[in-house]
Amino acid sequence: MSAMKNTNNEHGAYVRKVQEDTQNFTQAMLGEIERLRVVVATLEAEKQAAADQAREMAEAVKANESLREQATSLGVEVSRLRSQVGSLRTEAERHQRLEDALQTQIEGIQAETRRYSSRYAEIEQQNSNLANLYVASYRLHGTLDRTEVVAAIQEILANLIGSEEAALFELDPATQTLELAASFGADPAECPRVPVGTGVIGQAASTGEIFVADPGHPPAAEGIESRLTACVPLRLESRVTGVIAIFGLLPQKGAIEDLDRELFDLLATQAAFALYCTGLHAKVAAEVARRW
Amino acid sequence: MNKKKILVVDDSRTALFMVTTLLRKERYDLVTACDGEQALEMAAAERPDLILMDVIMPRKTGFEACRELKRREDTRAIPVILVTTRGEGENVEEGFASGCNDYVTKPINAQELLTKVRDHIGGRER
Numbered sequence: 001m002s003a004m005k006n007t008n009n010e011h012g013a014y015v016r017k018v019q020e021d022t023q024n025f026t027q028a029m030l031g032e033i034e035r036l037r038v039v040v041a042t043l044e045a046e047k048q049a050a051a052d053q054a055r056e057m058a059e060a061v062k063a064n065e066s067l068r069e070q071a072t073s074l075g076v077e078v079s080r081l082r083s084q085v086g087s088l089r090t091e092a093e094r095h096q097r098l099e100d101a102l103q104t105q106i107e108g109i110q111a112e113t114r115r116y117s118s119r120y121a122e123i124e125q126q127n128s129n130l131a132n133l134y135v136a137s138y139r140l141h142g143t144l145d146r147t148e149v150v151a152a153i154q155e156i157l158a159n160l161i162g163s164e165e166a167a168l169f170e171l172d173p174a175t176q177t178l179e180l181a182a183s184f185g186a187d188p189a190e191c192p193r194v195p196v197g198t199g200v201i202g203q204a205a206s207t208g209e210i211f212v213a214d215p216g217h218p219p220a221a222e223g224i225e226s227r228l229t230a231c232v233p234l235r236l237e238s239r240v241t242g243v244i245a246i247f248g249l250l251p252q253k254g255a256i257e258d259l260d261r262e263l264f265d266l267l268a269t270q271a272a273f274a275l276y277c278t279g280l281h282a283k284v285a286a287e288v289a290r291r292w
Numbered sequence: 293m294n295k296k297k298i299l300v301v302d303d304s305r306t307a308l309f310m311v312t313t314l315l316r317k318e319r320y321d322l323v324t325a326c327d328g329e330q331a332l333e334m335a336a337a338e339r340p341d342l343i344l345m346d347v348i349m350p351r352k353t354g355f356e357a358c359r360e361l362k363r364r365e366d367t368r369a370i371p372v373i374l375v376t377t378r379g380e381g382e383n384v385e386e387g388f389a390s391g392c393n394d395y396v397t398k399p400i401n402a403q404e405l406l407t408k409v410r411d412h413i414g415g416r417e418r
Contacts (some may be wrong), residue, residue, distance in 0.1 A: 057293070108412055110340050121403075124402070124403060125402075125403070127317070127402075128314065128402030128403070131310065131313045131314055131402065132310065134311050135306060135310040135313055136306075138309065139305065139306045139309065152305075152306060155304045155305065155306035155307065158304070158377070158398065158399075159304055159307040159310060159398055159399055160306070160399055161308065161399060162398060164377065177361065180334035250377060250378070250397070250398065250399070251378065252378075252397045254401060270414070
């Protein structure tokens with residue numbers, strides 16, 4: 001009984017041990033299975049990642065291919081554009097040369113225009129000078145009346161030369177003295193008889209030369225002669241028949257100009273001649289009146 | 293086309309002759325008067341495009357004639373350029389006070405005169 005009991009006990013212990021080992025084995029297997037499951041899951045994830053990577057790689061390769069095609073196409077385009085740029089540069093250089101040539105032409109034309117403008121202004125000035133000389137001559141010879149000729153001289157001095165202070169002296173050949181014939185704006189009392197060769201006025205009558213005072217430097221003379229601006233001897237052929245003395249210019253008239261000198265030359269001969277003609281005409285008229 | 297008409301007024305025959313010689317070259321139609329009174333009559337009768345008038349004249353001075361021209365309805369619009377012997381301030385002021393549009397001084401500079409005439413009535417023809 002006891003042995004049987006012992007046997008039963010031993011069998012139970014064995015069974016329990018087997019059960020325990022089985023359980024342990026099962027536990028270990030379950031642990032291994034779990035581990036393997038984790039490994040499989042990891043591998044699955046890695047596989048998926050590899051697949052994703054492979055897909056991305058394929059896409060990248062595809063994109064790369066596309067970019068290569070684009071690059072090739074761009075290369076062709078760049079070559080074409082480079083060629084165009086070369087053509088345009090050549091064209092631009094041609095245009096630049098053309099522009100330079102045109103600019104040179106324009107500058108030439110502008111210089112020519114300036115030259116013509118300047119010449120035109122000169123001609124206009126000459127025209128107006130001639131007009132003044134023509135007017136003066138016309139006025140002096142437009143009458144045989146002495147009063148009119150004297151008035152014309154006064155108007156020429158005022159309107160063409162710009163003086164409102166002057167005197168007309170005529171030579172008395174017998175006494176060789178200049179006598180006041182008319183004064184324009186000048187006090188007659190200040191214009192005494194002037195012996196030929198005396199003072200600036202007398203010297204002008206003596207030499208027959210036109211006198212023009214230096215601007216700002218009045219002549220070293222006394223009385224009204226110290227205010228002299230110009231003296232114009234009246235010349236009939238080689239004889240001096242009188243003097244026009246100019247004592248000042250209008251405020252706006254700065255100085256004696258080239259045209260004034262030409263007018264002085266004209267007055268010197270034409271005024272003398274006009275005055276002589278009035279005298280001659282008066283004599284002829286008197287003679288005709290006496291005879292008829 | 294009608295030429296533009298200018299009335300030139302001056303008692304000096306030399307000045308009148310000089311100004312008309314200059315303006316005739318520019319092909320303006322010219323009428324003349326020799327004093328302020330006659331200028332008023334001519335302005336009313338001729339209706340010029342411009343009046344160029346001396347200041348110092350018998351019967352009526354340029355200032356008086358200008359004032360009268362500017363007072364009258366029918367001549368008020370005609371531009372007047374006065375020709376003065378003196379270019380000092382008070383003379384110029386008196387000129388503008390009389391209603392003149394511009395002035396030139398004697399001795400007349402041809403280019404200045406023609407420029408002012410063109411400024412007021414433009415070219416040669418209307």
